[in-house]
Amino acid sequence: MSIARTISTAAIAAAIALGAASARAEGVKVGMITTLSGGGAGLGIDARDGFMLAVKQAGDAGIEVIIEDDQRKPDVAVQLADKMIQSDKVDVLTGIIWSNLAMAVVPAAVAQGKFYLSVNAAPSALAGKGCNPNYFSVAYQNDNLHEAAGAYIANAGYKKPFILAPNYPAGKDSLTGFKRFYTGELAGEVYTKLGQTDYAAEIAQIRASGADSVFFFLPGGMGISFMKQYADSGVGLPVVGPAFSFDQGILGAVGEAALGVKNTSQWSKDIDNAANKAFVESFQAEYGRLPSLYAAQGFDTANLLISALAKADISDADAFRAALEAADFASVRGDFAFAPNNHPIQDIYVREVIKEGEVITNKIVGVAIEDRSNAYVDECKM
Amino acid sequence: MSTLLLIEQVLNGLQLGVMLFLMAAGLTLIFGVMGLINLAHGSLYMVGAFAAAAVAAATGSFLLALAASLAAAAAAGAVIELGVIRRLYDRDHLDQVLATFALILVFSEGTRWIFGSFPLFLEVPDYLSGPVTLFGGIQYPLYRLVIILAGLGIAAGLFLLIGRTRIGIQIRAGEADREMIAALGIDITRLYTLVFALGAALAGLAGALVGAIQSVQVGMGEPVLILAFVVIVIGGIGSVKGALVGALLVGLTDTLGRSFLPGLFGLIMEPAAATTVGSALASMAIYILMAGVLLFRPRGLFGVA
Structure with missing residues (x-):
């Protein structure tokens, strides 16, 4: 050879x-x-x-x-x-x-x-x-990110949030998680249709409800639609949501309508x-x-x-x-x-959507909950 | 519930209805004239939105973007009519459903291949963004008002086209008796391509108009397609007038149901249960409407027996 x-x-x-x-x-x-x-x-x-x-x-x-x-x-x-x-x-x-x-x-x-x-x-x-x-x-x-959003709303001193999520198990878990850490009064609680793309009716309700802030969990395209329509409606109340609707892949599609929005995440590129x-x-x-x-x-x-x-x-x-x-x-x-x-x-952070040069992205503005575990530890027998 | 909120929600319902009409008009025309069930209609809506987003990103002009959506969707419509749909007119509906479902997959993956997996950005132009104050102090987004007016304008144009022009006469004749119109020397295959492209262009325009306030992403057309089918079933398959009435009915029922049903149940139930039952019922409202209409008018409101 x-x-x-x-x-x-x-x-x-x-x-x-x-x-x-x-x-x-x-x-x-x-x-x-x-x-x-x-x-x-x-x-x-x-x-x-x-x-x-x-x-x-x-x-x-x-x-x-x-x-x-x-x-x-x-x-x-x-x-x-x-x-x-x-x-x-x-x-x-x-x-x-x-x-x-x-x-x-x-x-x-x-x-x-x-x-x-x-x-x-x-x-x-x-x-x-x-x-x-x-x-x-x-x-x-x-539930973690929703719990953190509830904690943030409570700590930031908002008294009347309006909360909405799609009508499916994860949506219900979301609002339940939110209410686990925010126990005050709600301006309204709405379940939207899964896959809904038009939120005019909900935004009109938010406007009429006397809310002082908005929490929403609408993953994927639903969140993009909601944010664009919300920004165009001129309601202008502060918005808080879990990171899913404000993550890097999505921010480009929402554009400047997302600027200033607070969102909760266990990760951010500036940790x-x-x-x-x-x-x-x-x-x-x-x-x-x-x-x-x-x-x-x-x-x-x-x-x-x-x-x-x-x-x-x-x-x-x-x-x-x-x-x-x-x-x-x-x-x-x-x-x-x-x-x-x-x-x-792990710690769950609060991020704010900002513009870095030409790129819309997130930066950490605080910690919503430190060392958060989860609500189900006691139910788990193994 | 105040009167102003009710008026605002009625406007929202009209706007949703007008958008649905643009989708449903093409669908019902194509079914009426060619007897074709076109599941890929939602894909043409997506093509319009993506073309608009790409052109808006490149040129910064919203009007050019709208023009591009019309052109791209019409071209895509003409291409699939010539390449695929044409072979389906004589087949039964199951074959049509299968083939046009395949087209959905082709369009979705093709779009993802060209534009990537992340949603695209398309925004309302500055001169149409923000709210305007209407009578009684209602704050209403200008863009949505423009959509309502544009949609009603297009509906009027479509009725003129079908009712008053030579092409319209041919379309109506084709609906009534396609052998006879062919025998009278009208080029029926060309007419079919034209109608298909027209329906596609309307869907594409709807996609672009809606894309500015929604998410421009792969698969955006399918949820709207389902609503559009509900609309044409309520309105009567093949009837453009039925599509308009059906679209407005569906838009109003959906919007008003979503806004007021949970509140109405709140009068007779405790809040948590009212939210659950109200939201669930609101999600079903348009299908209940459809079932109700079919019970009394099995061929839809304006369907021909």
């Missing part, structure tokens, strides 16, 4: 070893089910890009990621999860953005002994009675720590855009996984679980720990 042949054979072998890391004993196979097409694709793409950035930065950490598009459909997500567990033999699942999809996939996956690390969706049902030792939410518990600075810079360098909340969550999720892999082998589930629980990684959020039901304990 010639030298050239030997070298090329070695190169091919190395390439195969890199590509098929699962063949190695300490490798791990990750199945990522997320939304990459249709209206909600921006969120899934950000979560994926954040996750893959961390995997890339870790170098050869022995992680193989299989990425599939759930099209935001629960039935598709379930099929993908089955395929990944049955034929791809993944060890860890992650990636789901929407709570209804998580409810369809997570219980069955963890029941089969797989680990599930949530990059976003964290419905209360999976935090309380339905909690599972193999299910970790790296983002938050769904002052080394990990976050490096993340924001490298994300921009890699993808040419500012990272969003979802990108930060994806990035942290991958880093949590990488930190656990460094400590324990995935084949030893108990040791691996303990390594995940330790959360021994440099979170872009700074302090990060898991509560007993595997949901984060």
Whole structure:
């Protein structure tokens, strides 16, 4: 065998070893089910890009990621999860953005002994009675940002907020979470139709209600529509919402109508720590855009996984679980720990939408709740 | 509930109705003339909004953006009519639904491919933004007033086109008897392409007008499409007059239901339950309206038996 042949054979072998890391004993196979097409694709793409950035930065950490598009459909997500567990033999699942999809996939996956690390969706049902030792939410518990908005409204001295959310489980959880930390009088409480695009009727009600502030949770396009119409209506009351409606991917579409709005988030690109600075810079360098909340969550999720892999082998589930629980990684959020039901304990910030040069973005203006865990810890028996 | 709030909500209902009419008019024309169920109508609405957003971003002119939305949607409409729809006229409705559903997917992914996954920015131009004060001190957004007037203007133009012009006569004749009109020497295939492009242009214009106060994103057309189908079922499939009446009925029912039903239930129930029941019922109001209309007029208000 010639030298050239030997070298090329070695190169091919190395390439195969890199590509098929699962063949190695300490490798791990990750199945990522997320939304990459249709209206909600921006969120899934950000979560994926954040996750893959961390995997890339870790170098050869022995992680193989299989990425599939759930099209935001629960039935598709379930099929993908089955395929990944049955034929791809993944060890860890992650990636789901929407709570209804998580409810369809997570219980069955963890029941089969797989680990599930949530990059976003964290419905209360999976935090309380339905909690599972193999299910970790790296983002938050769904109620957290709404609770923080309630706390902010109460602390800022508003006396009569008008609150609205879509009429579906996450919307109800949102207003419940808000009222957990704001117990005063409400100018009005309205549930809108899911997917509603015209908010003239609600804005007229806000105007007539004598409210002194507005809290709304309208994820995705609903929030963009509401904010544009609200700004055009001239009502002009201060607005507070969870970060979802004011995140980087969306702000460009809302434009200056969003300026000055306060929103609550567990992450912001100006959180002052080394990990976050490096993340924001490298994300921009890699993808040419500012990272969003979802990108930060994806990035942290991958880093949590990488930190656990460094400590324990995935084949030893108990040791691996303990390594995940330790959360021994440099979170872009700074302090990060898991509560007993595997949901984060973290600070929730208040951000304000500002214009930085030509870019509309957020900056932190305060902390809404420090070291917030979640309301469902006591219901979780595991 | 004050009278002023009621008037403001009626205006809001009219505005929603007018927008729905622009969508429904094209849908009902296409169904009436060609007997085609076009699920991809919402995609043409999206094409209009994206074309407007792209042109507005490039030129800064809202009027150019509106012109672009008309042109792009009409062109997209003509292209799919020539390429796909034309083969469907003689097939049954299930084939049409399948093929036009496929077109939705093609348009959605194509748009995402060109414009990316994040919503685009399109704003109300400065000279139309902000509220104006109406009689009685009602603060009402100027842009919404303009939409109401523009929509009613377009409706009037459409009625003139159909009722008073040669093309309109051909369209009505095509609706009544397509073999006969072909036998009389009218180029029916050209007429079909024209009607399809006209319907598409109206949808595109609606997308651009609404895009300025809503989210310009992939999949924005489908929720509106469902409402537009409700409108044409209420109005009577194929009738433009029915589409106008149906659209205004749906717009008013939806807006007034959303604003006042929770309050009405509040008079007889405790507040939490009233909010829940009121919101749930408000979401159903237009479908209850549709069921009610179909009960007494199975072919819709202006449908031909």
